[in-house]
Amino acid sequence: MPHSTDMQASSPPRAVKDEPMEDEAAMPAHVANPAVDDDAEMEQTEETATATASQGDKEIKKDVKLQDLFDDDDDSDIEVDDSIFTPTNVANLKASDPEIMRQFYQRLFPWRLLFQWLNHSPTPTNDFGNREFAFTLQNDAYLRYQSFATADLLRKDVLRLMPSRFEIGPVYSANPRDRKQLGKTSAFRPLAKELCFDIDLTDYDDVRTCCDKANICNKCWQFMTMAIKVVDAALREDYGFQHIMWVYSGRRGAHAWVCDKKVRSMDDQKRRAIAGYLEVVKGGAQSGKRVNLWRPLHPHLARSLDILKEHFQQDVLESQDPWDTTERAERLLGLLPDQTLRDSLRSKWDAAPGRSSMSKWADIDAIFKSGAASKKFDGKALLEAKQDIVLEYTYPRLDIEVSKKLNHLLKSPFVVHPGTGRVCVPIDLKALEDFDPLEVPTVQGLLAEIDAYQGAEGEEEKKGVADWEKTSLKPYIDQFRLFVNGIMKDEKATAVKREREDESMEF
Amino acid sequence: MLRHHDRVEPKRRNVVDHRKKQFASPQYKHAEYPHRLNFYIDAPTADITLEQFEQWAIDRLRVLGELEACSFRNKSPAETATHMKSILDKYLPLDSNSSASGKLALQRQKDHYSHFILRLAFASTEDLRRRFTRVESMLFRMRFHTDDVSERAAFVNGLNLDWWEAVSEEEKVQYAEELAAMLPVRKTIEDESWFKVDWERVPDLVEQRRVFLKQGKAFVPGREQQSMVVSEFTTRLEKQLELTARALPRLDEDDRLKPILTHLSKNFITPDASYMAGSTAPEGANITAANIDNLSQHFPACMSNLHRSLRRDGHLKHYGRLQYTLFLKGIGLNLEECLVFWRQGLRHKTDDEFNKEYRYNVRHAYGEVGGDSNRRGGGYSPFSCQKILTEHPPGPGEAHGCPYRHFNMENLATLVQSMGVNDRSVMQGIKEDKDGQKFHMACNRVFEHVHKTEIRKAKDQGVMTANQLETIVHPNEYFKRSYLLKNLAKETADVEMEG
Numbered sequence A: 001m002p003h004s005t006d007m008q009a010s011s012p013p014r015a016v017k018d019e020p021m022e023d024e025a026a027m028p029a030h031v032a033n034p035a036v037d038d039d040a041e042m043e044q045t046e047e048t049a050t051a052t053a054s055q056g057d058k059e060i061k062k063d064v065k066l067q068d069l070f071d072d073d074d075d076s077d078i079e080v081d082d083s084i085f086t087p088t089n090v091a092n093l094k095a096s097d098p099e100i101m102r103q104f105y106q107r108l109f110p111w112r113l114l115f116q117w118l119n120h121s122p123t124p125t126n127d128f129g130n131r132e133f134a135f136t137l138q139n140d141a142y143l144r145y146q147s148f149a150t151a152d153l154l155r156k157d158v159l160r161l162m163p164s165r166f167e168i169g170p171v172y173s174a175n176p177r178d179r180k181q182l183g184k185t186s187a188f189r190p191l192a193k194e195l196c197f198d199i200d201l202t203d204y205d206d207v208r209t210c211c212d213k214a215n216i217c218n219k220c221w222q223f224m225t226m227a228i229k230v231v232d233a234a235l236r237e238d239y240g241f242q243h244i245m246w247v248y249s250g251r252r253g254a255h256a257w258v259c260d261k262k263v264r265s266m267d268d269q270k271r272r273a274i275a276g277y278l279e280v281v282k283g284g285a286q287s288g289k290r291v292n293l294w295r296p297l298h299p300h301l302a303r304s305l306d307i308l309k310e311h312f313q314q315d316v317l318e319s320q321d322p323w324d325t326t327e328r329a330e331r332l333l334g335l336l337p338d339q340t341l342r343d344s345l346r347s348k349w350d351a352a353p354g355r356s357s358m359s360k361w362a363d364i365d366a367i368f369k370s371g372a373a374s375k376k377f378d379g380k381a382l383l384e385a386k387q388d389i390v391l392e393y394t395y396p397r398l399d400i401e402v403s404k405k406l407n408h409l410l411k412s413p414f415v416v417h418p419g420t421g422r423v424c425v426p427i428d429l430k431a432l433e434d435f436d437p438l439e440v441p442t443v444q445g446l447l448a449e450i451d452a453y454q455g456a457e458g459e460e461e462k463k464g465v466a467d468w469e470k471t472s473l474k475p476y477i478d479q480f481r482l483f484v485n486g487i488m489k490d491e492k493a494t495a496v497k498r499e500r501e502d503e504s505m506e507f
Numbered sequence B: 001m002l003r004h005h006d007r008v009e010p011k012r013r014n015v016v017d018h019r020k021k022q023f024a025s026p027q028y029k030h031a032e033y034p035h036r037l038n039f040y041i042d043a044p045t046a047d048i049t050l051e052q053f054e055q056w057a058i059d060r061l062r063v064l065g066e067l068e069a070c071s072f073r074n075k076s077p078a079e080t081a082t083h084m085k086s087i088l089d090k091y092l093p094l095d096s097n098s099s100a101s102g103k104l105a106l107q108r109q110k111d112h113y114s115h116f117i118l119r120l121a122f123a124s125t126e127d128l129r130r131r132f133t134r135v136e137s138m139l140f141r142m143r144f145h146t147d148d149v150s151e152r153a154a155f156v157n158g159l160n161l162d163w164w165e166a167v168s169e170e171e172k173v174q175y176a177e178e179l180a181a182m183l184p185v186r187k188t189i190e191d192e193s194w195f196k197v198d199w200e201r202v203p204d205l206v207e208q209r210r211v212f213l214k215q216g217k218a219f220v221p222g223r224e225q226q227s228m229v230v231s232e233f234t235t236r237l238e239k240q241l242e243l244t245a246r247a248l249p250r251l252d253e254d255d256r257l258k259p260i261l262t263h264l265s266k267n268f269i270t271p272d273a274s275y276m277a278g279s280t281a282p283e284g285a286n287i288t289a290a291n292i293d294n295l296s297q298h299f300p301a302c303m304s305n306l307h308r309s310l311r312r313d314g315h316l317k318h319y320g321r322l323q324y325t326l327f328l329k330g331i332g333l334n335l336e337e338c339l340v341f342w343r344q345g346l347r348h349k350t351d352d353e354f355n356k357e358y359r360y361n362v363r364h365a366y367g368e369v370g371g372d373s374n375r376r377g378g379g380y381s382p383f384s385c386q387k388i389l390t391e392h393p394p395g396p397g398e399a400h401g402c403p404y405r406h407f408n409m410e411n412l413a414t415l416v417q418s419m420g421v422n423d424r425s426v427m428q429g430i431k432e433d434k435d436g437q438k439f440h441m442a443c444n445r446v447f448e449h450v451h452k453t454e455i456r457k458a459k460d461q462g463v464m465t466a467n468q469l470e471t472i473v474h475p476n477e478y479f480k481r482s483y484l485l486k487n488l489a490k491e492t493a494d495v496e497m498e499g
């Protein structure tokens, strides 16, 4: 690099503050749902429309920065794919059906915990009150800059608008609903947000052979297991972060929320630094070899390699068999830097069609030892090439933009993925290897569990038991509570410490 | 961090006040400059004349402008230093204490004052602040690098930076393996003096994995001290500029200064800004959606690749669309035609999808919608090479970026061959440029090769000045020049035929 990066300016359009869109005509989101035939719903739709007209608080995603706009179509999370749909006895309603959503938000969603998580204390503060929420409504309209003083107000509005999902943005310096009055002054600017990571299996399409696009299975989920291990280890050991929650994204990926107090207030430069530190697989489809690393390996990479090579044999070579055909094996050959070695391997494999990836991987060492490589290509060069290949096939592929910006929005934990009906539950790292995305409860399944419970238990037991406790959502909510309590305890400790320091200053 | 904040707060008032003081009520205080390097912590207090005020600012601006141009042309630090030497000697010389020059005080005063004058001129917008910080940091880094070793050490000690501590011998033993991994092959851990700092202090080193991290602490080799000091310089300057910006409205307009300051900031225009919508369609060119395929012969590799990808896949990912839309805007494709172009180009999308997901983006790029400032500014400017090279490298499945930088050589060779490069020596040159990270040179090399006949003609006939043929640093300039050259050749050919 001719310049070191601290000299490079950050992207100016990205740095442009989100601007509310004033051009009313360009807001297709205003169109009310035409398919309503029920009076109650009709009323609700009108209410929404009124709210929009009077407060102007309806904004579609399209008023964010230009780059974010261009993002929209790549985010195909909303597509509905019935193949993953698990039929339950709660009729065959779609997960996004308003009645299903109503019951979910009313009976199952952990509002109080969500509030405590974002508020960092039991009594309402600006951490929660000035936090942006963004709702995706049933008609796909996107409402930004929503904010709420308390958990209950949030819950009420969610039940009124019945979003199919909602996202969490930053804490602002003022109430997001007042941003218009504040204009473009610095009085309205994002102050804090958790550091987030987004890993999605679609970014592994060139290395997974079992599924593609929105589909996943337990074989390819292993890539996610590896990714979580590597990123989590770096965040805890290298940066010393403690409050990290991993959440299943509802279909084919996972999100991480790093919630330590000093992480939340990090500016974009620091977020970029962490993102860059963790990013290893670079370049687009045309870049050829995508892992290029200095030797000796940085301690983070050496540790990652240790974690990943365990998985490489089993989860890549055996499960994915990525170089089974001649054509696919060319990709492997392309990653080996020595022509002589490549030629020897190619002729060996041409003579044995159908040779497994496991064998082909072993062939590299065997052929090398037999002396079929050029002299300048020594054992060290071979080892390094093989390390790069392991990393290219297993190292976490992060959607890095999510991590770089303080004011990026991310889907809330515990909302329902409208396509699969699955709840975005926290992933227990202590049992990471056992996490099965296909076993994650669906909203329809959970509602059925409540009904079943009501049928089975006696009247006595029913009293005092919350609906979520009757379902398989319970362990996830318990886990979330543990996590939230950990944060609140820490913040309380620092608050007390600060108070003491202040007192001692006075004397 | 906050402490710096507090510390600079009174200084800001100085920035405000000194101008009044220095012009209104004369008072003399001699600033002392023990070091060649300067963190510009204290605002100037002595008087200078209006002529000096203007001349010093203009001189510094020349230096900064030239520095920025070096970075746009992707020159290495060494090349930049060579290029800058004569300019610095002429406009902003700064001698070391050991030089025993008789002009030390005056040189340092000029450096000090001109920096503060430009702060006033460039504090007003975020964009100007960002660029000012960037080039000032470049200048500081360059001077730091060339400073006399002992004088530099004295300067750094004088900064009293209390946020680093030495790594203990026990830690060196404990983390021997990790620390060894951070060093060039032949060096040993003992060769280095190690510092331990909060990782937030050295984000650039963290980003490039040039430090070992443990529980939030970065172990920094002594040779990276420069980076820490420069980043401290940058951080402080950013903060001070923001304070200056907030103070600007309160500066009552000094009639003599305002025009000078305005003029200064206007002269600091970026190549990015020099291409605005509609302004650059070459005369007589038929810039329509239907003609883009034909015009694409004039596109540089980056845009040619986007065009090919779009035609091949019927789709481009978001940055690709953004980069390409702005380029098309820059060549003079109007909004209506651009919408037609994308409607046809995204051939897998229904009209409904197009209207819902893409139309707004294109209109936004043209400044038709969006916030006030977007509309007023006519949307975003087409991306310069600098921007394309350094921001948002393409990820999986993305076609934007600069092929000379972001493609491997094999794919790059295929692309430039399809653009008409078949000469082996040119291909070798491209490879060398790429290996040496001179992506611009590679692009200009391709341009010169595929236009060699026309360029010769243009030079022979003297229709294009040397100025018009200097290094291309903007994709839209590539297009414009290519278009003009080819059509020049056509005209000439027509004339010759008739004659």
Ligand SMILES: [Zn+2]
Pocket (backbone or CB within 6 Å): A208, A210, A211, A215, A216, A217, A218, A219, A220, A221
């Ligand atoms: Zn699979």
